[in-house]
Amino acid sequence: MKEPITGRDLVVISAISAGFGLLLAWGLFYRWGSAPPHKPIDLPAWVQAIGSVLAIGVAIWIPWRESRRRDAEMARALEVQATLVAGGISPLISIYLRRISFYRRMLDGPRDQATLKQAIREDCFDVLPALLNYQPLLNPLGRTGILANEFIGELYLLTMGVKIIHHETVTIQNHRRMIEICDRAGRVAETLLRELDEICPPRRDEFS
Structure with a gap:
């Protein structure tokens, strides 16, 4: 060119x-x-x-x-890398977003701790190895890479809440804290997905 x-x-x-x-x-x-x-x-x-x-x-x-x-x-090499990374982590963020939505619905209601423990897996917000493998490659994404790192931090906070459900007593205070963290993590995930789709648009079935 x-x-x-x-x-x-x-x-x-x-x-x-x-x-x-x-x-x-x-x-x-x-x-x-x-x-x-x-x-x-x-x-x-x-x-x-x-x-x-x-x-x-x-x-x-x-x-x-x-x-x-x-x-x-x-610049072209970094652009290609950013596209590959965005396309790789976007499906993972979608998985987490679905889990966050389910977790939020479970927290939003008069459910006892035994029900929460049965419905929510203890490892549901563990950081997947695939996501950790992409983490060193986030720099070419710029602001979106920073947002991805922020979301990984939110996953650790979500995991702490789930561990309380499984191993401690859920109080009014930490229940409110779980809801707050869940809402914030959901917003970060939704914003991150939009930005990832701008970098690497999701492939559509041309016959659909």
Whole structure:
């Protein structure tokens, strides 16, 4: 794909053109202007001077162009990585969101602790190994990667609430705290899913 000319390229081209133009104008002025007519122009010297200016310009332009090419390749690689990571973790977040919704419904009602213990698995909010494997690769996602890390933190808080249900006594205070954490985790998951879908849109069945 042909890369567009940037402002930096235009500066280099303008500098080379300006240098060439100044040298040419100086030569013409020197030949037909105020200089004594009996002194001829030293054409080899002028050719050498112009060649030196062009060589300097090329020496500056080539590294800049190479740097732009490397930057473009790096940006494309990061974009591909972000798409792969987003597509990989999006189904996992969907699973957790369904579990959060069920957990919230169970908390929202006059259910005793025995019912909660029976309905809610103790490991339902454990961080899946697949999600942990993606965690070091979240940086290319930018703000979405930060949000994904925030959601992983919410999973640990949800797990603490479930452990209270299974191993301690659910009081009014920690029940309210569970609901608060559950609502917040649900909001984070919904926002995260929207942003992941923007990075890697979910595939649709073209025949559906």
